[in-house]
Amino acid sequence: xxxxxGKRMNKNLVIGSTMMVVFLGAGMLTGYFIPKNNQEQxxxxxxxxxxxxxxxxxxxNLLGDYNNLEANFTELQKKYNILIEDNATLTEEYNELLSAxxxxxxxxxxxxxxxxxxxxxxSTLQVDYDDLLEVYNQLDTLYSLLELNYSxxxxxxxxxxxxxxxxxxxxxxxxxxxxxxxxxxxxxRYYFEDHYVQDRWSTGNVSGxxxxxxxxxxxxxxxxxxxxxxxxxxxxxxxxNALTDCLIYGNSTEQxxxxxxxWAFWPWLPNWNGYGLSGNELNDIDTIVDWCINEIDYxxxxxxxxxxESYYWDYIKFPVETAFRTMGDCEDQALLCAxxxxxxxxxxxxxxxxDAEYPGGLYHRVLLVEITDKDAFFWKxxxxxxxxxxxxxxxxxxxxxxxxxxxxxxxxxxxxxxVNYGFYTEDVTFAVCDIDGVITL
Numbered sequence: 384x385x386x387x388x389g390k391r392m393n394k395n396l397v398i399g400s401t402m403m404v405v406f407l408g409a410g411m412l413t414g415y416f417i418p419k420n421n422q423e424q425x426x427x428x429x430x431x432x433x434x435x436x437x438x439x440x441x442x443x444n445l446l447g448d449y450n451n452l453e454a455n456f457t458e459l460q461k462k463y464n465i466l467i468e469d470n471a472t473l474t475e476e477y478n479e480l481l482s483a484x485x486x487x488x489x490x491x492x493x494x495x496x497x498x499x500x501x502x503x504x505x506s507t508l509q510v511d512y513d514d515l516l517e518v519y520n521q522l523d524t525l526y527s528l529l530e531l532n533y534s535x536x537x538x539x540x541x542x543x544x545x546x547x548x549x550x551x552x553x554x555x556x557x558x559x560x561x562x563x564x565x566x567x568x569x570x571x572r573y574y575f576e577d578h579y580v581q582d583r584w585s586t587g588n589v590s591g592x593x594x595x596x597x598x599x600x601x602x603x604x605x606x607x608x609x610x611x612x613x614x615x616x617x618x619x620x621x622x623x624n625a626l627t628d629c630l631i632y633g634n635s636t637e638q639x640x641x642x643x644x645x646w647a648f649w650p651w652l653p654n655w656n657g658y659g660l661s662g663n664e665l666n667d668i669d670t671i672v673d674w675c676i677n678e679i680d681y682x683x684x685x686x687x688x689x690x691x692e693s694y695y696w697d698y699i700k701f702p703v704e705t706a707f708r709t710m711g712d713c714e715d716q717a718l719l720c721a722x723x724x725x726x727x728x729x730x731x732x733x734x735x736x737x738d739a740e741y742p743g744g745l746y747h748r749v750l751l752v753e754i755t756d757k758d759a760f761f762w763k764x765x766x767x768x769x770x771x772x773x774x775x776x777x778x779x780x781x782x783x784x785x786x787x788x789x790x791x792x793x794x795x796x797x798x799x800x801x802v803n804y805g806f807y808t809e810d811v812t813f814a815v816c817d818i819d820g821v822i823t824l
Contacts, residue, residue: 575599575699590809592737597814598701600714600733600748603701604721604816665763665791667727668752672783672791675720681786682710714748716785721750721816729753731816732772732780738810741800751780752791764792768802772813 579595684698697714702722705711711719714735721731730753738745754760754769755778761767769779787795794802 404583543598551562551812587739589710593737593812596697597735597812600699600718601814601816603699604725604731604733641687663727663799665759668729669725671723671727672720672785675716675785676722676788676790677718678709679705679719680710681709682715684712690708691815697764713784713786717748717783720783720785724750724752733814733816734809735812735814736806737812738806743798747770747797750783750785752783754779754781760792766800767792768794774813 399511426697443776484658580592583589583592583595583596586736698710700708700718702719705715705719717733721733724731732751732752732753734749736745736747736749751770757769757779760769760781769781771779781792782794783789783791784795786796787797789795
């Protein structure tokens with residue numbers, strides 16, 4: 384029986400009790416006014432009155448119970464309403480959880496499928512890994528063998544490198560073969576002493592000495608560049624051919640010199656003559672000057688036994704000697720670089736500084752190259768310096784000093800003094816390496 388049924392029962396009980404009270408009350412009033420005929424009616428009346436009292440007491444008890452039940456029912460009704468609301472909330476949450484569960488369940492099955500796929504891929508990767516591991520182990524074994532071989536080769540290389548250094552030191556320290564040196568020195572003394580300087584220094588003609596030295600160097604450059612045959616006023620019509628014949632057609636010692644020079648040194652000795660160069664004038668000069676800077680080291684004349692036999696130990700090498708030894712002092716490197724530039728068609732000029740007024744004194748020989756395109760020069764070397772000499776040509780000239788390891792277009796430190804103050808022609812001797820033999824000093 385629900386809460387609603389109990390409520391209806393209590394209402395019926397109240398209505399029935401009320402009718403009973405009214406009935407009994409009416410009977411009691413009726414009996415009071417009915418005459419007492421006999422004792423039996425009185426007893427029935429007393430009995431009914433006693434029953435009425437009992438019923439009234441029972442009614443009071445039931446009424447109290449009813450009131451208690453009604454209070455409890457109200458409280459329960461409130462709780463019931465709360466439970467109804469809670470049930471609705473929980474039902475909504477349940478439905479949401481059910482939807483979430485359904486989604487999670489679907490996701491789970493999808494993940495389960497992906498897991499199976501990944502498991503298959505893992506198995507495949509494991510097989511590939513095992514194969515790669517086997518290959519790695521094989522390569523590791525080979526690497527160990529190669530490492531061992533490398534150590535052995537490195538040891539051999541170090542030994543060969545030491546042997547090469549020893550050989551290179553010996554080659555760089557030696558001169559050309561003795562018979563060639565004797566011939567070259569004879570040629571040098573014959574032309575230089577007898578036909579150029581002619582002992583001008585000892586007679587006090589210092590300016591004439593510098594003039595003849597410059598002319599000698601000019602003729603050496605032109606002849607070794609092989610662009611001139613018989614030069615007017617030159618004492619070198621046969622020098623280059625004679626030096627070559629000495630190397631090629633001499634005895635076994637000279638033949639050895641030929642083999643050493645042409646087979647051991649030829650790969651890195653430039654054979655310019657315009658071959659292999661870029662065709663751009665300034666870039667060609669850069670190439671030649673950089674080679675001379677990188678390949679030729681400085682060597683004092685006092686370090687050469689032959690040099691101590693010449694005038695004031697000023698031993699002027701032929702360019703082939705400087706290239707062979709890969710060493711030379713200022714005039715030797717200037718001659719070599721000039722010969723290369725002349726063989727490529729550039730106009731060069733030798734400059735000998737003999738300036739006693741320079742701080743500490745300056746006795747130095749350098750090279751100049753003629754610049755025909757002034758704009759191109761300054762575009763490539765914006766901080767370069769060009770010098771104009773009316774006696775040489777209308778073009779401009781750039782100093783080159785390979786002994787100071789200064790690239791083309793830059794000036795060596797010693798020149799800053801002349802940039803600031805200029806120089807006098809009596810302190811410098813110029814020799815233009817011109818094909819017609821003209822020299823202006």
